[in-house]
Amino acid sequence: MPERRIEFPGHSGAMLAARLDMPRGKPRATALFAHCFTCSKDIAAARAIAATLADLGIAVLRFDFTGLGHSQGEFANTDFSSNVEDLVEAAACLGREIAPPAILIGHSLGGAAVLAAARRIPESRAVVTIGAPAEPSHVLHALGASVETIREKGQSEVTLAGRPFIIKRDFVEDISETKLREAIGSLRKALLILHAPRDETVGIDNASAIFHAAKHPKSFVSLDDADHLLTRSEDAEYAASVIGAWVARYLDRPETGRDLAHPEGVVRSVEAEPTGMLQRISVDGRFHLLADEPVEVGGSDMGPTPYQLLAAALAACTSITLRMYAERKNIPLTGLTVDVSHSKSHADDSEELEKPRKIDRFVRVIRLEGDLDENQRAGLMRIADLCPVHKTLEGSSEIATEPAGEA
Numbered sequence: 001m002p003e004r005r006i007e008f009p010g011h012s013g014a015m016l017a018a019r020l021d022m023p024r025g026k027p028r029a030t031a032l033f034a035h036c037f038t039c040s041k042d043i044a045a046a047r048a049i050a051a052t053l054a055d056l057g058i059a060v061l062r063f064d065f066t067g068l069g070h071s072q073g074e075f076a077n078t079d080f081s082s083n084v085e086d087l088v089e090a091a092a093c094l095g096r097e098i099a100p101p102a103i104l105i106g107h108s109l110g111g112a113a114v115l116a117a118a119r120r121i122p123e124s125r126a127v128v129t130i131g132a133p134a135e136p137s138h139v140l141h142a143l144g145a146s147v148e149t150i151r152e153k154g155q156s157e158v159t160l161a162g163r164p165f166i167i168k169r170d171f172v173e174d175i176s177e178t179k180l181r182e183a184i185g186s187l188r189k190a191l192l193i194l195h196a197p198r199d200e201t202v203g204i205d206n207a208s209a210i211f212h213a214a215k216h217p218k219s220f221v222s223l224d225d226a227d228h229l230l231t232r233s234e235d236a237e238y239a240a241s242v243i244g245a246w247v248a249r250y251l252d253r254p255e256t257g258r259d260l261a262h263p264e265g266v267v268r269s270v271e272a273e274p275t276g277m278l279q280r281i282s283v284d285g286r287f288h289l290l291a292d293e294p295v296e297v298g299g300s301d302m303g304p305t306p307y308q309l310l311a312a313a314l315a316a317c318t319s320i321t322l323r324m325y326a327e328r329k330n331i332p333l334t335g336l337t338v339d340v341s342h343s344k345s346h347a348d349d350s351e352e353l354e355k356p357r358k359i360d361r362f363v364r365v366i367r368l369e370g371d372l373d374e375n376q377r378a379g380l381m382r383i384a385d386l387c388p389v390h391k392t393l394e395g396s397s398e399i400a401t402e403p404a405g406e407a
Contacts, residue, residue, distance in 0.1 A: 002021075002022040002023075002024065003019055003020065003021055003022065004019070004020040004022060005017070005018070005019055005020075006018050006019075006020055006093070006097065008063075008089060008090065008092075008093035009089065010065075010066045010071065010073060010082075010085070010086045010089055011066065011082050011085030011086050011089060012066060012073055012077070012082070014066055014067075014071065014072040014073030015071070015072045016063050016064060016065070016066065016071040016072070016073075016086060016089070016090070017041070017063065017064050017069060017070035017071045018041065018061055018062065018063035018064070018090065018093070019041055019042075019050075019061075019062055019063075020059060020060070020061050020094075020097060020098075021050040021051065021053070021054045021059065021060045021061075021062070022054060022059050023054045023055070023056070023057045023058065023059060024268075025057070026057075027057060027058065027059040027098055027099070028056070028057035028058055028251060028252075029057070029058045029059075029099075029102040029103065029247075029251045029252070030058065030059045030060075030061070030094050030098050030099050030100065030101045030102055030103070031053055031058050031059070031060045031061070031101055031102065031103035031104070031105060031247075032060075032061050032062075032087065032090055032091055032094055032101035032103070032104050032105065032114075032121075032124075033046055033049065033050060033060055033061065033062040033063075033105045033106075033107075033110075034065075034083075034087055034104075034105065034106040034107065034110030034111070034113050034114050035062070035064070035065070035068075035107055035108075035110050036107045036108030036109055036110055036131075036228075036229065037108055037109035037110075037139055037142070037160075038068065038075075038160045038163070038165060039068070039107070039108075039110075039229070040064050040068055040069035040070075041062040041063050041064050041069055042062075042069065043107075043229065044229075044230060044231060044233060044236045045107055045130065045229065045230040045236045045239060045240075046062045046107070047236075048230075048233070048236035048237050048239070048240040048272075049105060049236070049239065049240040049243055050062055051240070051272060051280065052237075052240035052241060052243070052244045052280070052288075053103075053240075053243070053244060053247070055244070055270075055280050055282050055288050056244050056247075056248065056288060058103070058247070058251075059094075059098050061090060061093065061094045061097075061101070063086075063090050065078065065083050065086050066078050066082060066083075066086055075165060075166070076155070076165070076166035076167070076168055077168070078171070079170055079171040079174035079175060080109070080112070080113065080116075080136045080171075080174050080175045080178050081174050081178065083109070083110075083113045084113055084116045084117045084120075087104075087113055087114065087117040087121075088117055088120050088121065091117075091121045091123075091124075095123075099123075100121065100123035100124070101121060101123065101124055102123065102124060102125050102126065102250075102251060103124065103125070103126045103127075103128065103247050103250075104117070104118055104121065104124050104126070104127045104128070105127075105128040105129075105130070105243065106127075106128070106129055106130070106132060107130045107131060107132075107230075108130070108131050108132060108133070108201070108202060108228065108229075109132070109133065109136065109139055110132075111128075111129030111130055111131065111132025111133075112129075112132050112133050112134075112135070112136045112180060113136075114127055114128075114129065115127065115129065115132070115180055115183055115184055115187070115210075116136075116178070116180060116183050118183070118187055118189055119183060119186070119187075124189060125189055125190065125250050125251075126189060126190040126191075126192070126246075126247055126250040127187065127189050127190070127191050127192070128191075128192045128194065128243055128246075128247075129191070129192070129193050129194065129195075129210065130194045130195070130223075130230070130239060131194070131195055131196065131199055131201070131202050131223075131228050131230075132193075132195075132202065132206065132207075132210065133202050133206045134180065134181075134205075134206040134207075134209035134210050134213070135178070135179065135180055135181075136175045136178045136180065137175050137176050137178070138202060138206065139175060140172065140175065140176070142160060142201070143158055143167060143172075146158045146167065147172060150167055150168065150169055150171075150172050151169060151172060154168065154169045155167065155168040155169065180213075181213050184210055184213040184214050185213050185214065185215065187214060187215070188215075190217045190218070190219075190249075190250045191210075191214050191217070191218040191219070192218075192219045192220075192221065192242075192243065192246050192247075193207050193210055193211055193218070193219065193220045193221070194220075194221050194223055194239055194242065194243075195207035195220070195222065195223060196222070196223035196224065196225065196226040196227065196228070196235075197222060197223075197224070197225075198225055198226075198227075199223075199226075199227070199228050200227075200228065201228035202228060207220060219246065221242050221246075223235060223238070223239060226238075226239075233278075233300055233302065234300065234302050237272075237278075237290070237302055244288065265284070266283075266284065267281060267282070267283050268281070268282045268283075269281050269291065270282070272290075276298075276299065276300055277292055277293045277298060277299040277300070278290060278291075278292045278299070278300055278302055278303065279291040279292065279303070289303065290302055290303030290304075291303045291304060291305065291306055291309060292304070292305065293305055307342050308342070310342065310393075311340040311341065311342045311362060312340070313389050314340050314362055314364065314387070314389050314390060314393065315338040315339070315340040315364070316338075316389075317387045317388055317389035317390065318338045318340075318364060318366065318384050318387045318389075318390065319336055319337075319338045320387075321383060321384065321386065321387040321388070322336055322338075322366070322368075322380055322383060322384060323336070325379075325380065325383045326380065329379075331370075331372065331376050331379075331380070332370045332371050332372065333368060333369070333370045333372065333380070334369045334370035334371075335369035335370065336366065336367060336368050336369060337366075337367040338364060338365070338366050338367075339364070339365040339367075340362055340363070340364050340365075341362070341363045342360065342361070342362050342363075343360075343361050343363075344358045344359065344360055344361065345358060345359060345361045360393075362393065364384070366380075366381065366384060368380060
């Protein structure tokens with residue numbers, strides 16, 4: 001997806017670095033992403049979520065809080081309240097660039113920040129938290145015994161995720177005094193809570209507390225055995241896919257006119273990352289899925305292989321064709337299942353060739369359900385061969401390849 005680097009002034013006037021992940025074509029909506037404590041806008045979860053939402057036509061702004069990542073300013077002079085102010089400034093920036101955010105997404109302490117900031121971003125309609133604490137003061141657990149030193153001496157150097165940070169008394173006092181329960185209860189926006197039951201950094205009881213404090217509409221989805229930062233690509237992709245499916249319910253329907261970036265009938269495949277084989281596939285700019293390869297051949301096994309997608313097309317087309325035929329002929333077909341497997345085998349006449357050729361072989365097993373007589377079953381089996389995808393695979397196709405024009 002196209003990406004723009006932008007800057008905007010944060011709460012202190014220091015310039016904050018941001019990335020704006022843009023969909024191809026006119027954005028359907030906008031979203032704002034807040035990263036976890038001492039992280040950055042470029043962690044795996046942020047990249048995956050931004051890419052998935054961009055596929056859905058949603059522009060996503062992710063930025064580094066003051067003093068973190070590529071942003072200017074002193075981290076030591078920040079606190080939870082300043083993070084909330086940075087979020088409000090980020091929302092204003094997104095409003096100037098495209099439109100104010102309809103969706104607010106926060107990871108860990110960023111999740112607590114979006115809950116606190118939501119009331120000040122009236123255009124937002126939906127809020128998503130990922131591994132978020134129910135109260136900002138939860139982050140004090142990460143500081144351990146240093147909290148008392150900070151309170152006594154005014155500041156202390158603390159190592160977090162292998163990096164040193166100066167934490168001051170103002171941060172500890174601000175985060176201790178901030179309470180979110182009232183803000184969550186008066187959110188008046190759709191809320192999605194994503195949390196891993198085995199999260200050792202922010203326990204699952206935090207998700208429960210947020211859920212019980214919130215009013216409907218609210219949803220909870222378990223991230224199973226994911227870690228707090230969603231460091232495994234499959235966990236980040238799963239969270240992204242859940243968010244992508246959930247937010248669609250709270251957005252306006254796309255305009256009926258199609259954007260030329262996604263012409264009708266076009267299937268687009270875009271690399272999920274510059275390395276690896278994972279592909280994000282968009283059909284007509286409306287339907288989205290993944291394709292990949294098994295781990296043993298260099299993929300990450302996060303989606304079906306291209307050949308499996310081809311087999312899926314044959315299976316689905318066969319099922320649809322049989323259903324249409326049964327309805328036209330009033331055949332009491334109460335259910336059907338089509339299993340398709342793919343392999344390559346030597347052609348029967350290839351023994352005479354110097355280099356035996358291989359052909360693609362699809363094995364299709366059709367299970368018909370209902371009170372059907374033998375003639376009806378035989379007729380349905382014959383009709384299966386008239387499935388359009390079947391006829392396409394049996395025939396010869398012409399594939400024309402040409403370079404894309406200038407963007």
